Amino acid sequence: MPADFSARRWERARRRVIAAAFLRVPFYRDQWAAAGRALEEPEPTPSAALADQLHRLCPFARPFDPSREPSPWIGDGRDLRDALALACAPRRAPVLEVRPAVLDRRTLAGGVLPWSGGRRYGVLLAPGARVVDEARRRALDAAALGLAAEAGRAIVVGERAALDAVLPRLAGVRVHVVERVSLGQAVRAARAAAATPTARARVAGRVSPGHAVAADPAEHDLTATGTLMGEVTTAGQAAAAGTLMGEVGAVVAHDPHLGYLAAVVAGCGQVHLLWRHVHARPFEGPDGDRTVGLTALRRRRPALVNVVPGDAGSLTTALCPAHGTPIVTPPA
Numbered sequence: 001m002p003a004d005f006s007a008r009r010w011e012r013a014r015r016r017v018i019a020a021a022f023l024r025v026p027f028y029r030d031q032w033a034a035a036g037r038a039l040e041e042p043e044p045t046p047s048a049a050l051a052d053q054l055h056r057l058c059p060f061a062r063p064f065d066p067s068r069e070p071s072p073w074i075g076d077g078r079d080l081r082d083a084l085a086l087a088c089a090p091r092r093a094p095v096l097e098v099r100p101a102v103l104d105r106r107t108l109a110g111g112v113l114p115w116s117g118g119r120r121y122g123v124l125l126a127p128g129a130r131v132v133d134e135a136r137r138r139a140l141d142a143a144a145l146g147l148a149a150e151a152g153r154a155i156v157v158g159e160r161a162a163l164d165a166v167l168p169r170l171a172g173v174r175v176h177v178v179e180r181v182s183l184g185q186a187v188r189a190a191r192a193a194a195a196t197p198t199a200r201a202r203v204a205g206r207v208s209p210g211h212a213v214a215a216d217p218a219e220h221d222l223t224a225t226g227t228l229m230g231e232v233t234t235a236g237q238a239a240a241a242g243t244l245m246g247e248v249g250a251v252v253a254h255d256p257h258l259g260y261l262a263a264v265v266a267g268c269g270q271v272h273l274l275w276r277h278v279h280a281r282p283f284e285g286p287d288g289d290r291t292v293g294l295t296a297l298r299r300r301r302p303a304l305v306n307v308v309p310g311d312a313g314s315l316t317t318a319l320c321p322a323h324g325t326p327i328v329t330p331p332a
């Protein structure tokens, strides 16, 4: 991500979103009405409280119509594209994302056609996805698995349990695993990795961030001990790799409503925000805990302002000492 970050521009972008939200979006407009005056800021809202608010989070002028469009929570994939870039995932491999439902999307943002810049993209159904039977699940997964087989490699993005379930089906494919976690989990994982310098040194000596872990048998001890694996040679090894969190484990932070938010950057070990997509600001919660409220800067439908991700815990924001762009960290 280019380092042309400016805190002032970032805040201005957030202010524009807030102004539009108060003027045009019922969810925020109603907060003015309830307060009986113009508010400076929308109230922080836990992400979980937004699940059934979609119709109030879309602007008056373009209301959500479930009979004519897919759910706007699905997003356009640009956040995933940028999260993978931050996490230093390989650029050319097809992207397989574990999701609760199939999605009619063949490339991951950047263009409609594969040669116009979008990466090949497919969906693998999560273990809990509702399907009639296993045959139907296999049929729905076939396109994504075919992409991986054809390329001989794939980036697979999903929660740990889902990865354990789907990776054995990618036998013979070179898999780059990207673990999807909550923002709070990403921060805790980054902190734990920073606190284990031996693991860092062992791994840093062998791996260039986000790129190949050699397929050399000598590397297998890393797999067997469940240390950090950015890339593994077979899906079987990936399934056996245990936790992926740490300095070079590819970890992206996601929220069901905000989408992809951040990624652990291998070089500095920090949880970097996708600052072009989201603004984050610290505030004090009702229980005195400091946490962060996030504002989606690019999405207008739904409009998301001061949303507190689930499982955020005690967090604050800072600028990465190495990169000068926003990170999320535990409060000092």
Ligand SMILES: [Zn+2]
Pocket: 265, 268, 269, 270, 272, 320, 321, 322, 323, 324
């Ligand atoms: Zn950094």
